[in-house]
Amino acid sequence: MDARLGLIAVSGVRIYNDRLTRVGLTLPGFYERAHTIASMPSLGLLTLAAVTPDGFDIDYVESPSFDAQAIAATDYDIVGISSFTAKCDVMYRIADAYRARGTTVVLGGLHCTLLPEEAAEHADAVVVGEGERQWPRLLEDWRQGRLQKFYRSPGFRDVNLGEVPAPRYDLLDFERYNRIPVQTTRGCPLDCEFCAASKIFGGFKMKPVDRVVRDIREIKKHARHPFIELADDNTFVSKAWSRDLVRAIGAEEVHWFTETDVSVGDDPELMDLLARSGCRQVLIGFESPSRKSLAAIEARDWKARRHDQYRRVIDELQGRGVTVNGCFIVGLDGDTPDIFEEIERFVRSTSLIEVQVTVLTPFPGTALYRRLQSEGRLLRERFWERCTLFDVNYVPRGMTVEELEQGLEHVMTSLYSAAETRRRRLRYVELIRSRRKENAA
Numbered sequence: 001m002d003a004r005l006g007l008i009a010v011s012g013v014r015i016y017n018d019r020l021t022r023v024g025l026t027l028p029g030f031y032e033r034a035h036t037i038a039s040m041p042s043l044g045l046l047t048l049a050a051v052t053p054d055g056f057d058i059d060y061v062e063s064p065s066f067d068a069q070a071i072a073a074t075d076y077d078i079v080g081i082s083s084f085t086a087k088c089d090v091m092y093r094i095a096d097a098y099r100a101r102g103t104t105v106v107l108g109g110l111h112c113t114l115l116p117e118e119a120a121e122h123a124d125a126v127v128v129g130e131g132e133r134q135w136p137r138l139l140e141d142w143r144q145g146r147l148q149k150f151y152r153s154p155g156f157r158d159v160n161l162g163e164v165p166a167p168r169y170d171l172l173d174f175e176r177y178n179r180i181p182v183q184t185t186r187g188c189p190l191d192c193e194f195c196a197a198s199k200i201f202g203g204f205k206m207k208p209v210d211r212v213v214r215d216i217r218e219i220k221k222h223a224r225h226p227f228i229e230l231a232d233d234n235t236f237v238s239k240a241w242s243r244d245l246v247r248a249i250g251a252e253e254v255h256w257f258t259e260t261d262v263s264v265g266d267d268p269e270l271m272d273l274l275a276r277s278g279c280r281q282v283l284i285g286f287e288s289p290s291r292k293s294l295a296a297i298e299a300r301d302w303k304a305r306r307h308d309q310y311r312r313v314i315d316e317l318q319g320r321g322v323t324v325n326g327c328f329i330v331g332l333d334g335d336t337p338d339i340f341e342e343i344e345r346f347v348r349s350t351s352l353i354e355v356q357v358t359v360l361t362p363f364p365g366t367a368l369y370r371r372l373q374s375e376g377r378l379l380r381e382r383f384w385e386r387c388t389l390f391d392v393n394y395v396p397r398g399m400t401v402e403e404l405e406q407g408l409e410h411v412m413t414s415l416y417s418a419a420e421t422r423r424r425r426l427r428y429v430e431l432i433r434s435r436r437k438e439n440a441a
Ligand code: B12
Pocket: 009, 010, 011, 012, 013, 036, 037, 038, 039, 040, 041, 042, 043, 044, 045, 047, 048, 079, 080, 081, 082, 083, 084, 085, 086, 087, 106, 107, 108, 109, 110, 111, 127, 129, 130, 131, 132, 135, 181, 183, 187, 195, 196, 197, 198, 230, 231, 232, 233, 363, 387, 388, 389, 390
């Protein structure tokens, strides 16, 4: 008989800053994005399902909270659980409950890769790093009764994205999701001090374009007009590959969203292709409108050197009909209380249609965490559940904790208000109209 395998994604986030939670619920711009974010499946687990050997009967489940009854109602022989840092304690509670019932528990994902020893206290085995090659090995060991405590991916070259089968999208109930993730690249060549992903896995790699097309076609078997969110850190690093990718996605007639850096604006052909490919939005980590604040975040000063291109790139993309979601981080070491107004001024003086403002977050295991710890600036010893991007966990350099919290609330209230959201949309429509007129002339 097949072994029963439960793949459990611990989803959702709870913000601890009560005032922000209260205002957030009433802000249209913020609420819409939060709603979109709340409903995406875990690509990591669907990928593991695809490399699971025969002989396992797989269930994919999302669990935003600990639910003792739901756990009691299952009959899994083994579970694999994944979570980001903010929900790791929920993951540990779920793990402990399964272990108490005699179910074998395996933990993996970014947080466990950052803190494997911590995860090991709640698991029979922990996978450190990418899972594609370790997971089948682990399951074989489990079947043979020789499960080890740690399975460590030997390095970023171990997994060739061209060899990984399509994620098991068939395990999903497509009615539940408004976006489906597809991965086209893994990692990022930039070296941002706060990054809790790329630097952890180490490196940057691309999936062959025909494999991306295969994944999208897999999704289309279940949804006629899917909205695809690329689960990449930085998609358009290689411009030649990106042009091929965007042409291929365009031929699939889907709508899609991705994240990248400002260098997308270096390539007019790529931007033209994006506009014709169904790409609805590109999220760009501008991080700050202040050159001074950008100065220390990236080891090679890459973002600071690109600062004067921000406005042009926003206009060029949006003028072509690809909206830009501009992301800003507050609380950087170069920030003083003026930064909040500077962000508002920047947003109002560009055609930017969507904005995301979050607070600098020292995720465990990052260079930022180590530096703030050595400078004695962390507010609490263990604050993982507050790694939400909206809670302050450290003493900022150029202002007090209260000033940072109030400034974040102020900037969110002003930029996500109904009037401001409407104004940004209207300005975007005007931009498109004027570009059409220019092109027709
Ligand atoms: C897509 C994405 C999302 C999606 C989908 C999340 C989901 N349910 O999976 C949405 C938009 C919902 C989202 C939300 C958030 N996200 Co997000 N997101 C990403 C992004 C861009 C890609 C993740 C992904 O799908 N990767 C592709 C898969 C294949 O890789 P993977 O998940 O790492 O899985 C591999 C291994 O880790 C391992 N593995 C994973 N799980 C398991 C489990 C077991 C048992 C085993 C054996 C192995 C294993 O095997 C997999 C194959 O190699 C990452 C950036 C990144 N590079 O990870 C940020 C990232 C994960 N997000 C982040 C954050 C902070 C958030 C939010 C808290 C933001 C917010 N305030 O809203 C929320 C948290 C919501 C939640 N609790 O799920 C941070 C997390 C940092 C951290 N240490 O926690 C990241 C790293 C971004 C960053 N650079 O800071 N996110």
